[in-house]
Amino acid sequence: MKNKIFSLLFLSLITLPGVIHAQDKAKLDEYFNALETNHKFSGSVSVSKDGKTIYSRSVGFADAATNKKINDNTKFRIGSISKTFTSTLIFKAIEDKKLKLTDNLAAYFPTVPNASKITISNLLNHRSGIHNFTNDPEYTTWMTNAKTQAEMVAIIAKPASEFEPDSKADYSNSNYVLLSYILEKAYKKPYKEIVDQNIVKPLGLKNTYFGGKINPANNEANSYATNDTKEKEPETDISIPMGAGGIVSTPNDLSRFIEALFSGKIISMASLDQMKTIKDNYGMGLFKFPFDSKTGFGHSGGIDGFTSLLSYFPEDKITFALTSNAGGSKNNDVAIAVLSWVNNKPFEIPDFKTFTNSSADLDKYVGNYTSAQIPLAIAITKDGTTLMAQATGQSAFPLDGTAKDKFAFEMAGILLEFKPEQNQMVLKQGGGVFTFTKGK
Template sequence: MLKRVIIASLLTLTANTSFSQNFNHQRLDSLFNILEAKDKYMGSIAVSQNGKTLYTRAIGYSDIESSLKADTKTKYKIGSISKMFTAALILKAVEENKLSLDQTIDKYYPQIPNANKITITQLLRHRSGIHNFTNDKAYMTYNTQAKSEKEMIEIIAGPKSDFEPDTQSEYSNSNYVVLSYILQKLYGKPYADILKTKITTPAGLTSTYFGGKTDLRKNESYSYRFNDKWTKETETDPSIPMGAGTIVSTPANLTTFIEKLFAGKIVSDRSLDSMKTFNGTFGMGMFKLPYFEKYCYGHTGGIDGFQSVLVYFPEEKLSVALTSNGLIYANNDILLCALSCYFNRPFEIPTFKTVELKPEELDQFLGNYASTQIPLKIQIKKIGNKLFGQATGQSSFPLEAISANTFQFETAGVVIEFNTEKKQMTLKQKGQVFLFTKE
């Protein structure tokens, strides 16, 4: 649910591509082998085509403290991929004539600003204007505590609207928490039961369910963040994100879900068309992402230290799911590798070669940097013998030296090059370049 990278990036490339039916297992094995050897990633992947598994693997630990290794059946919290399930549940309720996409939400929550103008469709497409509660600093003070529906609605209804309904698109977890509560009112059951009855049981998703406190006996995983060493993350209480980010699953179950969704076995073809129709940036519970001249549909997710991604290419009936409980190397790059193995595109396996700089050599880079290109300042600081960056309002991130004046933060695909003579640094991320000057 939370974005903790400097600049959000999507799968963006441009060129012609050729298709190969011979999946390159060796390349993906090579990537996972070095990620495991260098301790850069913990998680699991599944690649499937039309119901047939092309590749699956898990590396790392579900619990580092007890040295419990993960396997391909280990379950991870999938964060905002949960929204695809919630959108499908809402559309199933529409198919059952329990509500209309055009009805406003004042029937359920009149205390929410503009409730008499906000429709179910606008919630699904992030066009409601309801403020995103996870953007507020206060969120991290209560996210591990159980909250009732009444308490969560008070939190969501407190701020003014960010914009008039349907005038723009802006991602808000609040939309899908509200949708979760509406589902409970429609069916008179907890969200967990609705999910099980309407989707997971009929689809045979035995490893997918509404999550709770991590239970290693169920082969569930803790999540971790790396800051010189892997540190276990706190756990967001499931009552906070609800259907916006609480579901637990495996990559294999996720590929099954999205394949059945696009085969018309979860919702009707008409409902699926609604999910795939975009008004502004967002469809209903899904994004549309480019890969060369092709497009895929899916969603990403992040909650605590978990990061996940699920995509589907309709023409090829190809699906890829990644679930991570700790990463330094970005999911996006692993996804690009997996797709290159299918579409026969080049991909360079990283070597993770770094250089050692003396603590005093790092001092020349320290300071506060600002850019005229984006409203973001970055502080470069030293903790012990390591360089760290911290963007405005965000957590600090470690920087590894790859040359005398070049550093990287692999988790976000960030490379920073310093020019000490000009008192400048250049930040590069996924093809974007930003110049910062020391204040």
């Protein structure tokens, strides 16, 4: 749901062969042991072939206050993977003759800017031009408070349109909140009941439902800012994300859901084809995840400290699902390791060695840095023996020493290399290399 300072880059180098051989699970277990020991991942994963789970693993704490460990039935908020559920329900409503893709938003919520030009189809593939309310700076000041449908519609309707409907695509949680309300009007039932009656009960999903207040006693995970599970994240009230990010599930249930979706057990294959059709990088509740000659379909998610991934590869009938409850979990790296294991391809067990600096060692890095390459200033400070970085308009974040003059912020994939003698700092992120100069 919320914008993150990192993006989920998804497995661009994986090849998925048609035949999977028997696997030695020991190395994959060792991989997750290393992640858990070094506090690099907290969550659950599941990988399936032909609808059967061939590996699952859970590490970390569902509730740090009681030392309650995560297990295969621990339930997580799945964030924007909820959009795949909502899109599926929209197509189910279309098949039930309750809606049409060409239905106009003005028939439901005429106060939304350009409502008379926006269709259900535009909402599904993010071509509405409706402002994304989670981008607003003040969003974090009210996200923990319950909102009514009328209040949310007023929030969504207040900003002007960002572009002419259907002229381009831009991701907006507002689209899927509105789709949730449209479903409620079409079925004359709460969204929670619509999910339950059309997906959960027919598929026999035991751990999937529209969420509420997190309840650790019900084996629901809390979310945390980092993998050491010391700082609990604020809890978005589930009335706000609705079908854009309000569903709770497990990797095993998510796998069963997407496998049923792709086998025609929820909606027709013709409807699924429409969901899969990509225009300007967006499908209708689905994204493409290409790997060499293979293509997977699914969604990623993030809400509070929760992150998630779900992808299905129709050609090989392989499903990968991941849920995490701690910021800093490197979901992409975990996915690469697991799918490498599926494909009998090599993967490394990370070392996680760190380089220790004294407080005095850090003095030579402290200062304000600017770059001629990008309009971004970075202030480097220290807090005891921890080096801190703060980019213009962002919160400060801690840096981990990895070698002499080298630091990293793993959550965002940031690498910093200092050159004190030259008063320079080199930032590497997402393939970009940027040189910064320290002010005098």
